[in-house]
Amino acid sequence: ILNVEQSPQSLHVQEGDSTNFTCSFPSSNFYALHWYRWETAKSPEALFVMTLNGDEKKKGRISATLNTKEGYSYLYIKGSQPEDSATYLCAFIGGTSYGKLTFGQGTILTVHP
């Protein structure tokens, strides 16, 4: 059974703060890691697909890094805004999974004005 863990479970920050959270996954048989943002009452929105060790992706104020050798990825949000409030999910894909996503339990981010 694959274990994908996210920390912290929840996070409260003030508007303008920068924040980051972690996704840990099995370091063996890695193929890809997906990050999603999920706002309440909406569909999960794809942020990044990460495949290479040392990869860094950026989308506006959000960026992510990947370390496949030690099995973790960080998601960073610079200058958090209230509209960044959402659940952030990571999902691991192993080498033979044909697109089967194994999700962590998510990090719930609340940004206070």
Added chain:
Amino acid sequence: DAGVTQSPTHLIKTRGQQVTLRCSPKSGHDTVSWYQQALGQGPQFIFQYYEEEERQRGNFPDRFSGHQFPNYSSELNVNALLLGDSALYLCASSLGTALSTDTQYFGPGTRLTVL
């Protein structure tokens, strides 16, 4: 492009009943995956359909079955409902190249409550 759509939005059933949930993929996508999200957990993979066949299956009992139609839309059927089947059911679509780097686009989900 309407994106991934699911119906119904909400559903209430009683134990022992059967339910069918529906999903229409994003335009141009031919692969549909289904996930179950129980309260406080991340989504869990149920199965994936490609070219009208089940390509992969997660650790769910045979009570969970599915179908994919020639237009790539899909149904998830659950028989003999249990209280524990209460969850949000998500559908995701992607291109069927079997590349794990393909982005999967999710629908808004169907909230199933079993009483």
